[in-house]
Amino acid sequence: MFDLSGKGAIVTGSTRGIGRAIAEGLIAQGAKVVISSEDAQDTARVAAQLGMPGQPCDVTDDAALAALVDRAVTEFGGLDVLVCNAGITGRAGPFADLDMADYARVMAINLTSQVALCNLALPKIAERGGGAAVLVSSLSGLRGNGRINAYALAKAGVAQLARNLAVEWGPRGVRVNAISPGFIATELSGPLLADAAFMARRMAMTPLRRPGTPQEVAGAAVFLASAAGAFVTGHNLVVDGGTLITDGS
Template sequence: MAGLFDLTGRTALITGSTRGLGRAIAEGLGGAGAALVVNGRDRHATETAAREMREAGFNARAAAFDVTDEAAVTAIFRDLEAEGATIDILVNNAGIQHRQPMVELSLADWQRVIDTNLTSAFLLGREAARRMIPRGRGKIINIGSLTSELARATVIPYTVAKGGIRLLTKGMAAEWGPHGIQANAIGPGYMLTEMNEALTANPQFDAWVKGRTPAGRWGRPEELVGTAIYLASGASDYVNGQLIFVDGGMISVL
């Protein structure tokens, strides 16, 4: 049974994996046997994270590039191929947040959030699929959110992007499923990450999260690992176009 979840011999590219959810997912996939391609925009941070993962026993290489830059995305896949790295698993995790009332929101901030959280998944998914289709196999995991399903005031661009991730995932499944590719998404609940530090430090919001979540607490990044391994492995070969919430039950209750 354990072989169902074995990722030995496979290579995973995880965007935004120098810290937070992306790093937890990367280390989880590495623990299941996958070779890792660690990504971030900052070269020093990316190389440092990859080195730390190697020191922890993982097979990891750094790939510093901007996920919103089409030319950079195309180039990194070309460079990885030249190095003999075949991307079997793509995790579209890179994301940013911008909190502001919509009537005050600039077009530039709207576009920045949409490009980082949604367009990047299209760009990387397209490049990965172009290579996975001829091989007849591949796994794509997009990181959604509670806002893939529900809206919250002051985070409208993020909500739109994560809602788009849900349907982008279904579109990927529709087009690429016949070629042996499974595209699914994970919807994290409120997690203890650097991006949420301002929220965890707010006593009122902290109490709301704990009271609203059946688990009674915030999630930990490492609690996404099991779902990520499942979706990256042969155990999910007949699962396609799905969004799995890992949220302590929040989205299931009134």
């Protein structure tokens, strides 16, 4: 049910962290994946390590997004799976102190790029008779927070984008879902992992009492991309160890 043999996929932001784990998870199930990030050297290095084609892509550049989709179609003869993972956190702080230039960049990378890439990729997936798109949202888009501003707003938009696109593309066999990771142990979360006070507070709010791993998010992505998730669309799958549902007791 999880076999992806013969499937062609794109994963943006796939040179490290959650994106790389998702790419590796798809590859382990037999998919061929275009590795992509805005850093050409990182893209080439990771693509070589994984034995897959690499395509540098600044997701705010429409021409680069078109080239990314074209590369997948050329390499694989079509496209079956899209994972929109690329994103940035932006500056922390309340909306009252928001830097509008930072806000614009966060929204462009985290939300607008997913709209643009889906508009390019979903028709290609439909041409293959159907497939799946997985849009990476966040737990921060489901809860209020005094310091996560534009990022949370963008990620809430990603979950709604998945619902809208699921309605639009379902009749053509294309499923679109979101994943909302909670606190995941990655290179980027290193400073928080080293902050004992933060970790004690955050783990007390998480029933499983530990951070998640990138591979655990990848497992959710493989499920949504494969036949195992064939009747799931428009869903926001929360992968957070229970943080969303707990009262902290």
